[in-house]
Amino acid sequence: MLKQNTARAQIRVRMLLLALCCHLGPAAAGVLKVERTPDGGGGGDTISHSAALVWHLEALMAQGDSSDVSLRVETPNAEEVKVIQAHSLLLSLQSSVFADMLLSRNNNNSSSLVLKESPDCAAVFDKFIRYLYCGELSLHLEQAMPLHRLATKYRVLGLQQGLTQYMTQNLARDSPLGHVAGWYEYALQAGDVTLRDSCLQYLAWNLSSVLRSGEWSVISSRLLMSLLPRSDLVLQSEMELFAALEVWIVQNDPDGLTAENALRAVRYAMMPPRELFRLQTQSSILARYQESVRDLLYMSYQFHSASPLQMAKFFDVNCSLFMPRNYLSPVWGFSWNINNPTRDDRSTSFQTQLGPSGHDASKRVTWNGLFSPRWAALSSKPTNTDAGTTQPSRVERGRPRLIVTPATSSADFAGVNFQKTVLVMAQHKGKAVVRHIYNFYQSTEENEDFLEEADLYRKTSDYVADGSLSIHIIVKPLYQTLTASKK
Template identity: 75%
Template sequence: MVKQVAHVRAGMLLVAVCLRLQADAAGMLKVDGAQDGGGGGGGDVDTISHSLVLVQRLEALLVQGNASDVSLRVETPNADEVKVIQAHSLVLALQSPAFEELLLGRNSSTVVLRESSDCAAVFDKFIRYLYCGEVSLRLDQATPLHKLATKYQVLVLQQGITQYMTQNLARDSPSGHVAGWYEYALQAGDATLRDSCLQYLSWNLSSVLQSKEWVTISSQLLMSLLQRSDLVLQSEMELFAGLEAWIIQNEPDGLTAENALRAVRYAMMPPRELFRLQTQSSVLARYQESVRDLLYMSYQFHSASPLQMAKHFDVNCSLFVPRNYLSLAWGAPWVINNPTRDDRSTSFQTQLGPSSHDASKRVTWNALFSPRWLPLSMRPMYTETGAMQPTRVEGGRPRIIITPATSSADFAGVNFQKTVLVMAQQRGRLVVRHVYNFHQSTEENGDFLAEADLHRRASEYLVDSSLVLHIVVKPLYQTLIAAKN
């Protein structure tokens, strides 16, 4: 009973302090309001806010420990670090349902909290957020703060840190941080953060492969990446080199190594590179039996036409599906200066297909970029006289059309998927921000550059006032299934 009375008195004291702070702020409001020289008519409502003063005084309340009614004793698992924070039950319970439940069941003015070392190191920042509604943090502090926000059910902070992490994937850090954030998100069940990290790693894999972070990723993340067709990298050979480095560094069990090596798309490598791998790669020499069938099919793929291959093999399996290769054999970069002004066009060539049977065959492509193209669903087709209305209008959406310069009998059975990689500048680095797939026009997507706001000079999609793109043409053999006997 005595403890309950003490708790009530402490709560009443804190309420009194808060009311005093609010009264002081209100007094300041009146003074400031008088200095403004009066308002408008009787129906007008003006707002003058000095909430910052109230926040500053609440922070002082935490720092000085005035009217504190609870001591938070933060201990690490080995109890080698102890941090004591004088706090106020009313504030803790107001901000955190977990704290509210914890404080209701306590039988002492001291509450012992056991936290991991990384969480204990930022616990004072976490408590300060409960008083002030803001937190300053570094990249390495994001995960422990997210853990605390999750544990104590501070949903707004949890969402805020998730947003901070997704917006700072491109930040430089000594040993990398995206893979670590992915592993944490997977464990914590944060689907938004997990998907954002996986997408960033997939779309910027070339730079990730060159970082110190690559060889530290888990086997689970490795397989998640290897199975994707939207990886952006120079070539499949670059991916194999990265996988080889990962296997040498981590020395995984045989099954893990074999599964990873079987996820490589050897058919996307020219025969000369396959020969070199078989003679020079120590990793492939060790596990060659596990991928012998894939190498054999890849050599067959390069020696015969896709049409002949389709009569005997399933050419729709991942082995024969290209990824988003940046090599000039698969597409071309395109920098569009002042992209809001006029239509632009460019031409480039690609290899007809990844098979060596098509290595000498080239396809010329014409690409047209229009900054203001009215979507088909909004387009008036004809006037009263029967003439077609113009389709480029102010307020229309950006659009890219990619078509072959000539038709060819070699196209039979080949379905060309076009991919536009849209770069953006984040934290001073050029990264792939969006990937759009279509067959002829980005109008098939409906959301091409919908959020780019190219008219705004500060748009992250503009690099020195230019739109930086990379076009990839991916030949797919899906239509050849009908040719199988």
């Protein structure tokens, strides 16, 4: 039996090669290119008909010449069956799953394979098979997930990786009902860690815009609970998050435990006392679940009424409740549009609240910001100055850097660490999105990759829109005694 199967396979290969030769013929013009060896010597010349080969393979698939297997694509509860004439050699070369199925078919002397697919996968099955023949395909945004599902099912790794890259690069694309949340759920199911993490990061870094979209109300409780504990959420304020969470609970009516866990993930201490009072008197959701968050509200009122350093002496407050997120409110930072960011150094100044506690609400810190498009570390070789003294020299061209320092020192700073966060915006299809987040204490020189991918000197850089680089600087005051880890 094995010899017979081998003989049949050899005959099919000869027939397929003959069909290809007949299709190719002399029609394609040769493309001549010269390759050079690494030492500069002359290399061998290559005549390439690869583009013509792809064209003829596509024609071979479309016409079904010399096909030896019929693919019957069936969908549940559908009378119509899609039939594709294919060639077992090409299917086996591209997919180990097809190779196993075809081997089983040969043992059963069957001329067809019955494939059970969902309606969305069946709709793009022609595109999937075309990729197996030609190594390329064109697609719309909504076709990415079913194609990825087919590539995963049939173990076509090249296509699977290519679609993962396509999806991660198109998270910011506009779609009627949103697509990132659906892609996240699919990535969890498919075990695609790269896609899962990319979707979660995009949603976290652009959450303020997501909350105002139709996608927010349909996200799953699993995705919701993956987002809420994160400190890197980009929001106008914690109040914005609570208001959106109210909407989600009303529209999705989750079980009591899910609603309680979601409400306990809100950082009430980051809301001013007047907002907390308003929530307790006006929010029907908070009234319904108030017993579940009573301790958090109590701790939040204490946090605002006493000095944080004094409070830490009596209460264990080393938790996320007292950690600021990436708030876009002017109280916490400054939005800076830097015109012609490659031209020269730029400076600015802005003020932030000393700390999130109500005890520090009236205190302000003035900050100086310096952006340099060509910042480089000072070299160890000194240079002479006109005054006869020496100072370290600076390289003319370097990578962009940002320095944020307080304008004055104050005794009020005692016990407070200031973490700086800079959000870097990029344009995608005319839409501004947060592409990178960098955390530092004095200078982004602490981050060796700051704006490494931006290439501000390139005219088509996604990071420069209308000649400007858009960044948002956030200052996070962290009380040392509150954030210190326990021994």
